[in-house]
Amino acid sequence: MAASLMEHYKQIFAKAEEKISRIREIETEISGIGETDTELSRRIERLSGQIEKIEEYLLKIRGFQELAKKNLSSQNVLTIEAPENYRVNLNRLRNWAMMIDPASGNDPYAQRVFVVAKCDECFLMKKKKEFTERIEKLREQQTSDAGIRMGSLEKELSELQSELDEYGKSEELREFLDEVKNANRQYWYKESPQEFLAQKETKDFISPGAYLARFDLHTDCQEFFKGRLEEFYDISGKRILLPVEIPADEEFVMTIQCAPTRDRYLDRGLQNLMLNLINSSAAGKQKIYVLDAVRYNASSLGSLKQLENSFALAQIPRNPELLTQALEDIVFSFADIDEKLGEYDSVREYNDAVSSSQPEHALPLTTLIVYGWPRAYTGKNRELLLRIMTNYERYGVSFIVVSYQKRGEEGKSEQYELPEYATHKAIDIQISASRTVICFADSQPLPFTWYVFNDDLSSGFVDSYRKHKIEKQEIGNEYTKRYSLTELPPYTREYKKIELPFGIDSKDKAHFVSFENENFAAYLVGASRSGKSTLLHTLIAGLIRNYHPDNVELWLADFKQLEFKRYMTHLPPHVKYILLDESTELVYDLIDKLTEKMMERQQLFSRLGKQRLDQIDPKTLDKPLPVIFVILDEFSIMSQSIAESPIYKLRLQNILAKGAALGIKFLFSSQTFTTGVAGLTSTARAQIQQRIAMKGTKEEISETLELSASLKTEQVRNWIDALPPHYALVKFRSGADKPPQVKRFLVMYFEDYAPRDEMIQRISQSMHAVAGYDPSDINSYTDKHPVLVDGNSYNAFYSAEFLSDVKSEKKMGGNDLDGDEVFVSFGTPRLMVKNKFAVLSSETRENLLLIARTAEQQCAASVLLSSIKSFLLQKGRVQIWAYGKNRLYKAYKNVFAENDIHIFEDIDAVCDAIRELKKNISDRKQSNELIVMIGMERICIDFDFAEGNNTAFEGKKSLSITEVRKSFEEKGAVVSTKEEELKQQYAQAWVMKRIKLKREAKASGKTEEEIKIYLSEAEKKFREEYGIDKILQESIHISDSAEEQKESNKENESGKSSVSGAYNAQEDFVYVVKQGSRLGYHFMMNLTDLSDLKQCGLKADYFRYRMAFQMSAEDSRNLFGNKIASLLPIHICQFDDTIEKFSFRPYLHKGIGWDGWYIDEKGIVVSPYTEN
Incomplete structure (x- = not known):
């Protein structure tokens, strides 16, 4: 490197200085x-x-x-x-x-x-x-x-x-003076450069400005100096304007204290310095960060803001959070530098070593311009800045700190609060209201002039700068640049270790994450936008690309229902389950399925005499024995459900304890670890030895990694303190007898998922699914019959699929079935199965109850129609008993009518249906029939008003003696005297009155004992009103059994006659509901509220199969014994038959849809997200 002008000045002046000093000494000595x-x-x-x-x-x-x-x-x-x-x-x-x-x-x-x-x-x-x-x-x-x-x-x-x-006047001095003039003009951009000329090599020096240096060689030379230096020589003060040159390839520290009135002057001076840095550095070898915690904007850049967010000038943070992020990025880069430095002590030492042989490998330098130090920086930002300042020489960081004097404090010196080591070499510049001075290493202040940039940056310079591209020597972390997705994977049948490419290190080397042995289970934690999802897709791509579908079986579960949906559209043949739901029963079903698989494999391994999956040759088996790779995204949601069940916590612990040898591997993924592992026992957590932490709080990362003291090195602490997005810290073991390690990697990613989706499609098209297992055919795979559960979508009721599922269900449960069962499907279960049935048999209580509030009427209509179609497809018959003004019935009457259904509308028709059904039951006539009741609670109320249409006495209506006698004689009663006739008349009236009162009492919730007392008091009052006390000396008592027998006889007689139309059919209605299912008459009642059941005179016990959409906690406890239905999401229905409990999403039917979901004319499901 050439000597700086300041050094040249010292050399020039040293030659004269000896004489000048001697002259001064002589003059001093003489005086x-x-x-x-x-x-x-x-x-x-x-x-x-x-x-x-x-x-x-x-x-x-x-x-x-x-x-x-x-x-x-x-x-x-x-x-x-x-x-x-x-x-x-x-x-x-x-x-x-x-x-x-x-x-x-x-x-x-x-x-x-x-x-x-x-x-x-x-x-x-x-x-x-x-x-x-x-x-x-x-x-x-x-x-x-x-x-x-x-x-x-x-x-x-x-x-x-x-x-x-x-x-x-020597030649040597002439050359020096010319150098000073040219340097001043080179460093000072009085006009904008017109084009960006990228430097192949970094220039020797940059300069913020010039100071007035003494140059009083001899009085007779002053005019000569002025002529050579022009504006850069002060003839009156005998001083030259000497540029403050700073080596461009070394770190420097500059401290600036600025008066409030001079801030724009300072800004323009720093703009000129930034242009120096940009134009003097080899492209890509200098990065400038402007951190302004005072203004949080780019006003300090002036027209240089056009270069912001480029290869040389970073984006200025616009808020404290972005400022922290920028500082974390800088600190995080130290880890990369450490790995590249190796045994070198600093970036400068490393760059000096590679400059001659491999200059392209030189590490870039960083310059920080920090406005508002130290007052504007507190907490973590101050901590990060001090860390940078303390290590500035090692990591090639130069920094310029700007402190602002408060108004009224001009002239007061402020402590910069910098590390002592940094201040030792600092260039200090003081900008007061009247002057600017510079100090070098505790020297006396010297008058200083900033090179200020007062022009606007030219469009030519900006355009050429923006067009300049930095050629990277590295491959990078884009997945497709390292691994081809355009060719068919070279699958094999042999067992292969699960080792997946996932990231690169600081030296651009690809690394694999192993799921073998102690690393069979991993826990991945990363905050939102940390790159966690990117890593999941990278690992899944590796599984699909590197392993035959018969060798790996994917179970993908996402409890936030977002991440794995794309695999439903592009379904790899490796997939067995895709679960996009958050229901508790799905969580339990998942653990049950894994437990079932574990037990199957334990029995198989025992039979084969093997202990581990890798000991078994898959070609010797009669069916595939793949690695089951389970990925549980947003595990914290699943964990909450497991935490509420000690049984399932232990089951999951058992699976983790035995899964490694059996070929069951896990990847747990969550945004948190501290609050996301409640469902894991301490033993279970200990099984998950491989930990992967991405961006999050320091505490969260530390908890995830669970580092011992020996692993908490300074380097690891630096990684944890400033882990940027898309980087991962991995704790793993390379062997059972080896201690854990912690490494840091940049996660691979897909710039576009289209190549991956095309790879999946290419695999699916080139391979074929078979029912059996043919290990000799590399292009075949055993059909996994994948189950896709999407909590964000709804499926249509397809008759062919229903019948196929019924056939399979009958085949599986053949020994437990009598043959006369009817299978009913209501919707898509939130379980790991495609379908779930209610199996109705010819026993008591084989009825269905559906509670759906008004807001869920569309879904309720769907459940009803699904049940109707289920019966019709199994050659059953369907009736609908409906109240004509019921909202659900009115809305979907035409939809119901399109099917082969016999509809009885309103009270007259419903009463006729009850008469006929009661007769069929009395005659022991068998059937396979579903009777759907809609709005029945209103019809039951109308029964009371239908009593007048019969020969029964109602209220105080008087019947003639002849009418009474005749009616009794017709029934075989002997009525001889007037007194006996009056008694019979009273008895008939009281019977009808008593029936009505007893029904009302039951509906109001009275107990049997309370009803007896109530009826006794009512009878006394009725006798007084009727006037029978004068005739009778004691009450006429009619027992329940006698009463029921009389009503039964009356109804039987009515059934034999040609009587039709409305009547008080309450007792008959209860009778057919209770007795019908024995002969194959199954009732399905739809109500908007559970309390309506009492209005119908029925009990929940009459219905074995109970369903409800969201309802109050109290109603849920009354119907299901717990509050599960009160926690249901919208459009989700709970099912309970006392043996099985699950929730489901109703099917879509033509003419029945909700929330933008419906079936079009072609029978295709249309969602609100479907593009027109």
Whole structure:
């Protein structure tokens, strides 16, 4: 590197300085030739004092040497001549000395201490010699002859001035003056450059501005200097404007304190410096970060904001969160630098080593411009900045900190609060309201002029800059750049270890994550937008690409119902389950299925005499034995469900304990670990030894990795403190007998998922599914009959699929069936099966109850129609008993009518249906029939008002004696006297009254004992109103059994007659509901509220199959024994037959849809997300 102008200035001035200094000495000596010996003695005394201090320093320095010798194998050192302005730094030696390992025989810090201490000793000895010589000269001066001395001095002065005048006009000085002028014009962008010219190599220097340097060689030369330097020479002050050149390939520290009124001046000065950095650095080898915690905008950039967010100038953070992110990114990059540095101590040392042979591998430098330091930075931001500042030399970071004086504080110095090591070399610039000065390493302030950029950046420069591309030598982390997805995978039948490509290290090397042995289960944690989903898709792509469908079976579950939906559209043949739901029963079903698989494999392994999956040759089996790879995304949701069931917690623990050997592998994924593992016992967590942590809080990452003290190295702590998105920290074991390791990787990704989807399609088209297992055909695979559960969609009721599922169900449960069962399907179960049936048999209570509030009427209609179609497809018959004004019935009457259904509408028709059905039941007539009741609660109310259409007495209506006698005689009763006739008349009226009162009492919720008391009191009142007490001496009691028998006889007689139309059919209605299912008459009642069941005179016990959409917690407990139905999402129905409990999503039917879901004219399901 060429010498800087400041160094050249020192060299030029040093030649003249000796003469100038001598001239000044002579002039001073002449003027003070008569000073007394006392003054000379004082000077000697001061110099002697300096020598004493030197002796003290030497004593300390030699102490460090002796300390270092104890841990050195060799004391051969090379001492270096100390540069100008060098200062002994005892603190540095002290810090290094504390780092010496006493147990080491040749400690590197001991070497540092010894070498530096030797250099310091040489420096101090030189100073001591210099001061001693000066004392001797002073003493000689005391004894000189003043007169002789004066003449000698005057002669010497004349000769020196003549020599100096000659040197001032020499060629060497002319060249220097031209260099100063050209440099000023090069660094100062008074006009915008018109084009960005990318540098192949970094230039030697950059410069923020120039300071006024003394240049008073000789009075006669001033005009000459002015002519050469023009505006860069101050003739009155005899000073030149000397550029402050900073090596462009080294780190620097600049501290700036600015008065409030000069902030725009400072901004323009820093804009010019940024242009220096951009135009002087090789493209891609310099990155500038502007951090403005005062304004949080790009106003400080001026027209340079057009270069923001580019290869050289980062985006300015617009809020504190983005500021933190930018600082974390910088700190995180230190880990990459550490890996590349290897044994080198710093970026500068590394770059020097590779500059000649491999300059393209040089590490880029970073420049931070920090506005508002230190007041505007607190908490984590301050902590991160201090970490950067403390390590700036190692990681190639230069920083410029700008502190603003508050108004009224101009002239007051503010502490920069920088690390002491950084301030030692800092360039300090003070900008007050009236002047600007610069200080170098504790030197005196010198007048300073910023190179300010007052122009607007030209469009030509911006365009050429933006068009410039940085050629990367690395492959990167884009998946398709490393692995081909356009060719068919080279599948094999042999067992292959599950090792999947997933990320790259800082050296651009691809790495694989293993799911073998102790690493069979992994836990992946990452906050939102951390890249967790990207990693999941990368791993799935690896499984699909590298393993035959008969060798790997994928179980994909996403409890937020978002991530794996794309695999339903592009379904790989490897998939057995895709579960996109969050229901608790699905969680339990998943664990049950895994337990079932585990037990099957335990029996198989025992039969084969094997202990591990990799010991079995798949070609020797009669069916595939794949690795079951289970990926559970958003496991924290699943974990909450498991946590509520100790049984399932233990089952999952058991699966994890035995799964590794059986070929069951897991990847748990969640946004949190601390709150996401409630469903895992401590034993289960211990089985999950492989941990993968992505961006999140430090606490969350630490909890996920569960690091021991030995793993919490400084490097790992740095990774944890600033882990950016798409990076992963992986804790794993490379063997059972080896300790865990922690590594950091950049996750691979797909820029576009189309190539992956095309690969899946290509695999599906080139391979064929078979029912059996043919290991000799590499292009075949056993059909897994995948089950896809999508909690965000609805399926249609397809008759062919229904009948196929019924056939399969009958085949599986043949031994447990009688043959007369009817299978009913209501919707898509939220379980790991395609269908789930209610199996109705010819027993009591084989009825169905559906509770659906008004908001769920569309879904209720769907459940009803699904049940109707289920019966019709099995050659059953269907009736609908409906109240004509019921909202659900009115809305879907035409839909029901399209099917082969016999509809009885309103009370007259319903009563006729009840009469006929009761007769069929009495005649023991068998059937296979479903009777759907809609709005029946209203018809039951109308039964009371239908009593007048019969011969029954109602209220206080009087019947003639003849009518009463005739009615009794027709029934075989003997009525002889008037008194007996009155008794019969009263009895008939009371019977009808009693029936009505008893029904009302039941509907109001009275107990049997309360009803008896109520009826007794009502009878007394009725007798008084009827006037029978005068005739009878005691009450006429009619028992329940007698009453029921009379009503039964009456109804039987009615059935035999041609009577039709409405009547009080309440008792008959209850009778047919209770007795019908024995003969194959199954009832399905739809109600909007559970309380309506009492209005119908029915009990929930009459219905074995109960269904309900969301309802109150109290109603849910009354119907299901718990509050499960109160927690249902919208459009989800709960099913319970006392044996099985599950929820389901209703089917879509033509004419019945909701929320934008429906079936079009072609029978295709249309969703609200379907594109027109």
